Amino acid sequence: MSRLLFLASTAFLLTACQQASAQKKDIERSIERGQALYVEYCESCHGVNMEGGQAPTMADDIWVYGGTDADIRRVIKEGLEEAGMPAFDDVIRAQNLDDLVTYIRSDVETFIPPTIDDVPSVQDQVKIEDWATDLDEPWAVHFIGDGTALVTEKSGKLWLVGNNSRMEIKGIPASVDKGQGGLLDVATDPDYAENRWVYLSFTHPDKNAPKTLMTKIVRGKILVGTVRADWTDEETLFQAQPKDYIETGYHFGSRITFDDAGHLFFGIGDRGKKEEAQDLTRPNGKIHRIMRDGSIPADNPFVGVEGAYPSIYSYGNRNPQGTIVHPKTGVIWETEHGPRGGDELNAIKSGVNYGWPKISYGINYNGTELTPYTALPGMEQPVSQWTPSIAVCGLDVYTGDLFPQWRGRLLAGALANQSVRLIDVEGETYRGESILIKDQGRVRDVTTGPDGAIYVALPRRIVRLTPKD
Ligand code: HEC
Structure with missing residues (x-):
């Protein structure tokens, strides 16, 4: 509740410009949360930059199972058992699903993958x-x-x-x-x-x-x-x-x-x-x-x-x-x-x-x-x-x-x-x-x-x- 109420009660105090920038901040935060979820749950199959791997790329905006936000949410929730896409219903809550979809839809080029090794290089x-x-x-x-x-x-x-x-x-x-x-x-x-x-x-x-x-x-x-x-x-x-x-x-x-x-x-x-x-x-x-x-x-x-x-x-x-x-x-x-x-x-x-x-x-x-x-x-x-x-x-x-x-x-x-x-x-x-x-x-x-x-x-x-x- 706190988040919605906070947004509602502060909205009328803000100028249009402030509102726009607050919205932008909101989206940025949502993308950040979505990104953290992506790194944790998705990148091992879909690739660090969504370029694909064990699973298809998501960077090309081509969607086999439907390209609306609702379609993508459904695939994540229910999975595609036979194809090897796990269901995330138990672990990702509805609000977080939205963050994830926002992130998938956002500009993927801004994403810098975490380094996963400090192995010496030759x-x-x-x-x-x-x-x-x-x-x-x-x-x-x-x-x-x-x-x-x-x-x-x-x-x-x-x-x-x-x-x-x-x-x-x-x-x-x-x-x-x-x-x-x-x-x-x-x-x-x-x-x-x-x-x-x-x-x-x-x-x-x-x-x-x-x-x-x-x-x-x-x-x-x-x-x-x-x-x-x-x-x-x-x-x-x-x-x-x-x-x-x-x-x-x-x-x-x-x-x-x-x-x-x-x-x-x-x-x-x-x-x-x-x-x-x-x-x-x-x-x-x-x-x-x-x-x-x-x-x-x-x-x-x-x-x-x-x-x-x-x-x-x-x-x-x-x-x-x-x-x-x-x-x-x-x-x-x-x-x-x-x-x-x-x-x-x-x-x-x-x-x-x-x-x-x-x-x-x-x-x-x-x-x-x-x-x-x-x-x-x-x-x-x-x-x-x-x-x-x-x-x-x-x-x-x-x-x-x-x-x-x-x-x-x-x-x-x-x-x-x-x-x-x-x-x-x-x-x-x-x-x-x-x-x-x-x-x-x-x-x-x-x-x-x-x-x-x-x-x-x-x-x-x-x-x-x-x-x-
Ligand atoms: C174990 C590997 C694996 C993981 C982990 C995984 N996926 Fe998938 N995913 C797949 C495979 C395989 C497919 C493709 C199924 C096919 O092509 O029939 C797929 C398909 C999809 C699709 C449908 C793509 C389309 O073209 O319609 C979406 C959306 C998707 N995954 C999102 C995610 C998200 C978001 C996560 C993290 C929460 C995730 N996946 C985690 C394996 C994985």
């Missing part, structure tokens, strides 16, 4: 140049020879990209570009020079219920002609049972990596069904291990456990977005998205439970507590974790010659934080990190090139990092 040691441009959301970059890489676009195309050339590979399996899903990772066999196998992960629709989706892994070969390139000899390596396909459009995983013993590892995110990350009869929320031909290693930890997926290697993994076997130590490094906070760096081991959603350093997107526990018996701690989330994505080990001082360090990309982290590890121990690049755009993938440069996939291009002289 940005002054690298030169950044464009290597490939005009790409549509490149998801993975994988070099197959000097100056030539395979590049996936989330929207469904696989490209052979050279310094000044590009050829589409026709005939790859159809993927579903929905939310975070689409054509995802590409990798080549450790013996690629002899056998030419190329591995893909993607969002696959069930043929009898095409709205339901799950991550699928295939391999095939690429026949390169003078004017076209074709995908041939396809084999399915991992496909979930139809009962485990899910309609949601997020948390698909799924980087592919290999160890020296002939195993292939890949992750599948929890698909928004967090309890299923603890359920061994489900493929989601897990790291899987298969042989390169898709067969199951006899010593996988849950082989013979009734109902369990025999490919499961570890569980309780929320949404793995980076996996790489360290060439020196053999440690299987994994980065995964936490909810709000609690992004993790894990060392993946056979049969181990990484705890999601029983333990986490994060909280729910709407600010409510997710779990009171950050640690419980029988559940593995992360090697390191990022709170607030940086939205880890893409992981490699630097193995080149151009930056000898960084050899053996992890290169971890980040979407929301728009950075590449250079992480110093020794065995399974975290020894600190620095920022290699920052604010060039959301980082989807990062890899060491055969020339020793570091290549980074950004929203529309791939950049090449070399030492600054």
Whole structure:
């Protein structure tokens, strides 16, 4: 009551000019409150500048669910469950909803995002140049020879990209570009020079219920002609049972990596069904291990456990977005998205439970507590974790010659934080990190090139990092 009464009783004392400036102050205050709510509840998905990320941009004034203030209020209140937009009915009161809408409608350029890290930077040691441009959301970059890489676009195309050339590979399996899903990772066999196998992960629709989706892994070969390139000899390596396909459009995983013993590892995110990350009869929320031909290693930890997926290697993994076997130590490094906070760096081991959603350093997107526990018996701690989330994505080990001082360090990309982290590890121990690049755009993938440069996939291009002289 106080606010309204105050406004009413003072209004007649003010001149028109004072009234206008009081109104302006009111709007400014409303924007400030809205902004605080946005930072707390929305930016992790919609981006620090509303540029989008896990969720669409709100800066373009294009509204799929209706563009009136009432429409926007309704979406925030009720959420869009299937699309992955949470309901905020319980946590944001009506007055605050208005502040939030006012803020969303206000000039977004005036908003300066809070800094979320005081990690040391080595940005002054690298030169950044464009290597490939005009790409549509490149998801993975994988070099197959000097100056030539395979590049996936989330929207469904696989490209052979050279310094000044590009050829589409026709005939790859159809993927579903929905939310975070689409054509995802590409990798080549450790013996690629002899056998030419190329591995893909993607969002696959069930043929009898095409709205339901799950991550699928295939391999095939690429026949390169003078004017076209074709995908041939396809084999399915991992496909979930139809009962485990899910309609949601997020948390698909799924980087592919290999160890020296002939195993292939890949992750599948929890698909928004967090309890299923603890359920061994489900493929989601897990790291899987298969042989390169898709067969199951006899010593996988849950082989013979009734109902369990025999490919499961570890569980309780929320949404793995980076996996790489360290060439020196053999440690299987994994980065995964936490909810709000609690992004993790894990060392993946056979049969181990990484705890999601029983333990986490994060909280729910709407600010409510997710779990009171950050640690419980029988559940593995992360090697390191990022709170607030940086939205880890893409992981490699630097193995080149151009930056000898960084050899053996992890290169971890980040979407929301728009950075590449250079992480110093020794065995399974975290020894600190620095920022290699920052604010060039959301980082989807990062890899060491055969020339020793570091290549980074950004929203529309791939950049090449070399030492600054
Ligand atoms: C967990 C991630 C997540 C969070 C947190 C989140 N959203 Fe969303 N939001 C989404 C997704 C995903 C969609 C898109 C659904 C679609 O395209 O079908 C969406 C859609 C929307 C839309 C509809 C856009 C349109 O085109 O009509 C609005 C408005 C919106 N969100 C506002 C907010 C606000 C305000 C907040 C904070 C209170 C918020 N969201 C927090 C994921 C999120």
